[in-house]
Amino acid sequence: MDKKGRSNSSVMLGEQAVNRGAGGETHQTADAGYDTLTTQQGTPVSDDQNTLRQGARGPALMEDAHFREKIFHFDHERIPERVVHARGYGAHGFFETYEPLTDLTRADIFQRAGEKTPVFVRFSTVAGNKGSADLARDVRGFAVKFYTKEGNWDLVGNNIPVFFIQDAINFPDLVHSVKQEPDRDFPQAQSAHDNFWDFVSLMPESMHMIMWVMSDRAIPRSFRFMEGFGVHTFRLVNAEGQSTFVKFHWKPKLGMQSVVWNEAVKINGADPDFHRRDLWNAIQSGDYPEWELGLQTFDQEFADSFDFDILDATKLIPEDVLPVTPVGRLVLDRMPENFFAETEQVAFMTQNVVPGIDFSNDPLLQGRNFSYLDTQIKRLGGPNFAHLPINAPKCPFHHFQQDGHMAFTNPKGRANYEPNSWGTEIGGPREAPMQGFQTIAQEAEGPKVRLRAESFADHYSQARQFYRSQTSVEQKHIGAALVFELSNCETLAIRERVVSHLLNIDTDLAQTVATGLGLGALPKAAPPAAKPKMDLKPSDALSILKNGPKQFKGRKLGILITDGVDTGLLKAVETAATEAGATVERIAPTVGGVKASDGTHLPAHRKIDGGPSVLFDAVAILVSEAGVAALLKLPPARDFVADAYAHYKFCGFTQTAMPLFAKAGLPKELDKGFVKLAQPADAKGFVQACAALRFWDRPDGA
Numbered sequence: 221m222d223k224k225g226r227s228n229s230s231v232m233l234g235e236q237a238v239n240r241g242a243g244g245e246t247h248q249t250a251d252a253g254y255d256t257l258t259t260q261q262g263t264p265v266s267d268d269q270n271t272l273r274q275g276a277r278g279p280a281l282m283e284d285a286h287f288r289e290k291i292f293h294f295d296h297e298r299i300p301e302r303v304v305h306a307r308g309y310g311a312h313g314f315f316e317t318y319e320p321l322t323d324l325t326r327a328d329i330f331q332r333a334g335e336k337t338p339v340f341v342r343f344s345t346v347a348g349n350k351g352s353a354d355l356a357r358d359v360r361g362f363a364v365k366f367y368t369k370e371g372n373w374d375l376v377g378n379n380i381p382v383f384f385i386q387d388a389i390n391f392p393d394l395v396h397s398v399k400q401e402p403d404r405d406f407p408q409a410q411s412a413h414d415n416f417w418d419f420v421s422l423m424p425e426s427m428h429m430i431m432w433v434m435s436d437r438a439i440p441r442s443f444r445f446m447e448g449f450g451v452h453t454f455r456l457v458n459a460e461g462q463s464t465f466v467k468f469h470w471k472p473k474l475g476m477q478s479v480v481w482n483e484a485v486k487i488n489g490a491d492p493d494f495h496r497r498d499l500w501n502a503i504q505s506g507d508y509p510e511w512e513l514g515l516q517t518f519d520q521e522f523a524d525s526f527d528f529d530i531l532d533a534t535k536l537i538p539e540d541v542l543p544v545t546p547v548g549r550l551v552l553d554r555m556p557e558n559f560f561a562e563t564e565q566v567a568f569m570t571q572n573v574v575p576g577i578d579f580s581n582d583p584l585l586q587g588r589n590f591s592y593l594d595t596q597i598k599r600l601g602g603p604n605f606a607h608l609p610i611n612a613p614k615c616p617f618h619h620f621q622q623d624g625h626m627a628f629t630n631p632k633g634r635a636n637y638e639p640n641s642w643g644t645e646i647g648g649p650r651e652a653p654m655q656g657f658q659t660i661a662q663e664a665e666g667p668k669v670r671l672r673a674e675s676f677a678d679h680y681s682q683a684r685q686f687y688r689s690q691t692s693v694e695q696k697h698i699g700a701a702l703v704f705e706l707s708n709c710e711t712l713a714i715r716e717r718v719v720s721h722l723l724n725i726d727t728d729l730a731q732t733v734a735t736g737l738g739l740g741a742l743p744k745a746a747p748p749a750a751k752p753k754m755d756l757k758p759s760d761a762l763s764i765l766k767n768g769p770k771q772f773k774g775r776k777l778g779i780l781i782t783d784g785v786d787t788g789l790l791k792a793v794e795t796a797a798t799e800a801g802a803t804v805e806r807i808a809p810t811v812g813g814v815k816a817s818d819g820t821h822l823p824a825h826r827k828i829d830g831g832p833s834v835l836f837d838a839v840a841i842l843v844s845e846a847g848v849a850a851l852l853k854l855p856p857a858r859d860f861v862a863d864a865y866a867h868y869k870f871c872g873f874t875q876t877a878m879p880l881f882a883k884a885g886l887p888k889e890l891d892k893g894f895v896k897l898a899q900p901a902d903a904k905g906f907v908q909a910c911a912a913l914r915f916w917d918r919p920d921g922a
């Protein structure tokens with residue numbers, strides 16, 4: 221008992237020595253190198269387990285300032301989630317410039333070879349709420365904040381180079397339509413419902429984007445394996461004030477990769493945090509993901525000769541028409557210390573450009589330039605969100621903006637206005653006519669009108685080009701995705717309306733979807749606003765599979781083991797995989813591990829129920845005869861194999877695995893995606909085969 225009548229006995233909870241209070245509650249005290257717990261005011265706290273009360277069993281007292289402060293703060297922990305892109309995950313890193321781009325731009329970041337600029341990147345899904353699952357079929361945000369020496373430049377892009385709509389005035393309607401339906405508040409994080417398809421089928425300009433969103437681009441395997449795009453046409457402006465149009469591209473060094481839909485559905489159950497865990501694990505283990513920044517630059521002459529309007533965000537410029545030139549690399553090498561302070565409070569804004577980078581008249585971009593500042597004020601609670609460390613520039617900054625909620629970097633001294641005559645000591649900052657940001661002096665005249673340019677009216681040609689640029693596997697996935705989504709629409713007229721658009725894109729696709737939906741007859745093609753160009757050349761760069769990475773680096777191998785596993789073989793497979801730059805996890809009937817053939821104990825990473833094969837890029841089944849007999853009784857073990865097969869995965873196996881394959885319904889004649897591991901020397905060949913990532917020749921895959 222201490223002098224206040226409190227018991228203070230010391231007990232061991234596992235390996236933790238703690239103090240036990242009179243009521244049996246746990247106390248940990250600030251001895252042995254721990255900081256002292258304090259209130260927000262810095263007052264040391266003596267007891268964080270008991271409210272102040274009148275006697276041990278009496279009422280709580282209002283006087284308990286520590287209790288009130290703790291609960292008040294907890295009550296206010298949430299801020300509004302982003303109105304779109306609510307679920308996201310960020311990381312710090314740097315951008316390294318390859319060569320000076322002085323001809324093109326005066327942007328400080330592009331003036332010196334080898335210049336390293338700190339960045340913060342946030343990846344996101346668009347439609348789902350903050351707590352939704354990572355593998356939703358959705359666009360992924362790819363937002364980059366460059367902390368340059370002349371201010372913050374935000375490149376707020378997506379993993380898809382085009383957008384649903386052409387004019388920002390439609391954005392609230394687009395977002396309302398895709399989010400939960402307002403009467404029932406579902407479905408969450410998916411576009412497979414009437415409102416979305418109703419809206420887009422009445423907005424044919426969305427059809428190109430629809431092709432992308434129904435493709436595997438919308439179910440990436442990892443943030444690390446996806447491209448990014450600035451989407452709009454921007455401008456680069458050099459020191460002479462000459463402007464060049466530009467489109468920004470991010471290309472992942474590890475290559476692109478997506479999952480298949482049946483896999484996505486299962487990953488969402490097995491690990492809703494699949495993408496964030498992947499990024500966390502990669503960065504924490506020192507396997508830093510990298511992208512190259514590429515530019516497509518062009519002048520007015522090219523813009524005038526191009527088939528489509530370069531101000532139309534539903535169109536792209538194919539790489540075959542205008543190649544992408546790499547100008548630097550982005551490396552993500554540090555996770556935030558605190559998710560909320562950094563990833564949640566980061567405020568990206570398209571209007572954050574720096575001298576040397578400017579906007580085009582793209583009406584979507586122009587509208588975004590209003591929206592982001594506006595939304596940050598609401599979401600972050602006032603005008604001083606730029607004071608937060610994650611949003612503040614890392615270069616010197618001086619201005620006369622002051623006060624407001626949570627101001628903590630107000631200008632110092634007497635002068636808080638300009639012009640003033642207070643001199644250099646206290647007069648504060650002044651304009652920099654030459655160095656400062658200057659908007660390109662573009663001529664503009666004409667009547668004030670609410671009018672869309674006729675050059676925006678072609679809605680189908682690039683949708684067709686995208687579809688026809690895909691491999692047959694990818695085309696099949698697009699068809700299946702459309703059938704899945706539209707099958708979830710209750711209204712027949714909406715399903716038919718979508719097919720009426722598909723008829724303007726590709727008749728085979730329209731027929732596949734109509735058949736998949738069980739439509740009796742094809743509807744009439746929708747009347748196009750402008751005659752589609754049927755002869756645009758397919759572009760290989762639009763396909764994921766035509767650009768296969770042909771490497772297993774950065775990927776993950778799951779090895780199912782049992783008691784009696786051959787240690788030599790297991791080690792050989794693990795070594796071959798890690799030498800190829802992959803990571804390995806062992807899955808076993810219990811997480812405690814297995815007893816190997818040579819008697820050694822081998823720990824496991826996951827129990828079979830928690831380690832389904834959907835979490836891995838390839839699998840190996842290394843089991844003993846006795847071990848496999850036990851696995852036959854475990855449904856997750858059968859699913860492990862059946863799913864790996866259905867998802868076209870490469871599978872290394874010992875002959876002893878055959879009964880499990882039979883139980884899982886695999887064909888007797890295994891295809892070449894199954895690689896027998898009879899001896900350690902076979903491991904290398906298996907891992908080499910895995911570099912193809914999927915064995916697509918499997919006819920009965922998902």
Ligand code: HEM
Binds near residue numbers: 343382387388568
């Ligand atoms: C090319 C079209 C677009 C792209 C690529 C895009 C991209 C993004 C990205 C990546 C984010 C998430 C930023 C983050 O991680 O914090 C975001 C958020 C947001 N976007 Fe867009 N967006 C587009 C169109 C629009 C339009 C047209 C509007 C409105 C007119 C808009 C309004 C917003 C808003 C309000 C947020 C939430 C920002 C926040 O709360 O921090 N976006 N957008």
